[in-house]
Amino acid sequence: MTIPLHIVGGVYRERCRWPMPETDQVFGSAGRAAAALQGTGIQRVLHTYVGPDLHDNIDLILGGFDFFMEKHERTTDPVFDYVHCLAVPTITPNLVNIQRMPPLQIKEDRVVRFGMLEGDAVVDADMCVYDPQSAYVPVGFRANGSRANRLAIVANSGEVKALTNLIDISSAAAKLREDEQAEVVVVKCGLDGAIVSSISGTVRVPAFSVETAQTIGSGDVFVAVFAKGWMYDGLSPVDATLAASKATANFIESSILPVELDDRGRKEVQKASGKVYLAGPFFSIGQRWLVDEARRILIELDLNVFSPVHDVGRGSAHEVAPQDIAAIHECDAMFAIIDGLDSGTVFEIGYARALGKPVFGLAQSVPEEDLKMMEGSHCTISDDFASLILKVAQRT
Numbered sequence: 001m002t003i004p005l006h007i008v009g010g011v012y013r014e015r016c017r018w019p020m021p022e023t024d025q026v027f028g029s030a031g032r033a034a035a036a037l038q039g040t041g042i043q044r045v046l047h048t049y050v051g052p053d054l055h056d057n058i059d060l061i062l063g064g065f066d067f068f069m070e071k072h073e074r075t076t077d078p079v080f081d082y083v084h085c086l087a088v089p090t091i092t093p094n095l096v097n098i099q100r101m102p103p104l105q106i107k108e109d110r111v112v113r114f115g116m117l118e119g120d121a122v123v124d125a126d127m128c129v130y131d132p133q134s135a136y137v138p139v140g141f142r143a144n145g146s147r148a149n150r151l152a153i154v155a156n157s158g159e160v161k162a163l164t165n166l167i168d169i170s171s172a173a174a175k176l177r178e179d180e181q182a183e184v185v186v187v188k189c190g191l192d193g194a195i196v197s198s199i200s201g202t203v204r205v206p207a208f209s210v211e212t213a214q215t216i217g218s219g220d221v222f223v224a225v226f227a228k229g230w231m232y233d234g235l236s237p238v239d240a241t242l243a244a245s246k247a248t249a250n251f252i253e254s255s256i257l258p259v260e261l262d263d264r265g266r267k268e269v270q271k272a273s274g275k276v277y278l279a280g281p282f283f284s285i286g287q288r289w290l291v292d293e294a295r296r297i298l299i300e301l302d303l304n305v306f307s308p309v310h311d312v313g314r315g316s317a318h319e320v321a322p323q324d325i326a327a328i329h330e331c332d333a334m335f336a337i338i339d340g341l342d343s344g345t346v347f348e349i350g351y352a353r354a355l356g357k358p359v360f361g362l363a364q365s366v367p368e369e370d371l372k373m374m375e376g377s378h379c380t381i382s383d384d385f386a387s388l389i390l391k392v393a394q395r396t
Contacts, residue, residue: 007034009048009114010029016084017083026054029217039258044068045070048070050073074118079092091117098118103121129154138163152227154186157187160172174202193268209249210249225244225261270394271393275331277357283342288309294389306327334360364385
């Protein structure tokens with residue numbers, strides 16, 4: 001009989017506004033990881049906190065997945081609200097108002113432990129995969145007294161840097177592995193794939209390209225599939241990471257659980273280089289927010305961004321136009337916010353296409369007739385903000 005996998009972590013409500021239709025789900029890191037492995041033959045036990053809003057219906061919500069649930073009380077059920085899947089979520093209630101509950105005590109052979117908002121888990125395991133799950137103050141695995149004979153840490157690059165105070169990712173991964181007495185540290189690096197640090201050295205594993213994107217929970221799926229490969233399938237840390245990377249691409253493109261483990265012959269991401277020109281109106285709060293948001297994400301994807309409002313600012317036509325036109329000549333691609341049909345943005349799109357530059361245009365409320373010239377000149381037009389940004393970053 002297969003040794004059960006005990007998954008401990010948060011179950012939260014997650015709402016995303018775009019793309020339409022809106023999504024409203026109850027998963028959280030632990031719930032999604034448990035659901036992802038349905039059909040694999042691995043018995044899963046989910047250990048989590050549940051509050052008053054979810055107490056009476058959590059079994060019904062997650063009842064379609066064949067795992068067991070050990071529920072512990074919390075005073076409130078946190079909700080994550082995303083404007084789009086690449087957004088920084090708004091968490092309700094505010095983090096400072098979420099009451100911390102007594103830690104869960106988990107003593108089992110095989111454990112996946114996620115960091116949580118409302119509590120913690122003290123783990124005593126033979127094998128454990130740990131994901132700190134904190135964009136703010138990540139905590140090491142052993143800080144609360146947890147122990148494991150064989151430990152794998154899976155974290156994003158920001159968490160690893162914060163835990164080690166090192167900037168270089170390879171050095172930080174090696175230091176974290178030493179500090180935590182871990183067998184392996186896997187650092188998720190977005191489109192750059194993942195770095196696997198073990199006693200054998202450091203290996204980079206690629207990310208895989210997707211056509212559409214729903215990234216909420218992709219890290220949870222990555223951890224679940226890595227745990228399956230490393231704990232149950234006898235895969236090396238590198239091969240388990242490779243399997244996790246392929247399965248995560250499937251999930252990002254489909255949002256379907258349980259996750260599809262077939263790699264579908266996916267191609268490795270060829271991350272874009274060069275400069276992206278960010279075109280769009282910025283004359284209202286909403287317009288400026290969207291420009292700022294697009295710039296933030298493009299920069300986080302490690303792209304060099306030129307934004308007229310940020311890099312030139314407001315000024316006379318004789319001051320602004322020459323600098324913007326020069327930047328279009330220097331750019332390798334353009335991300336354009338077409339909504340509003342701002343005359344300056346439309347001009348920039350036409351100028352870029354005349355130079356043969358690829359243009360990726362966001363159009364959520366533009367009449368089809370007004371897009372005719374852009375589509376006819378082979379601009380890539382979409383109403384899906386997140387997927388379009390990833391197309392810019394993945395272009396070959």
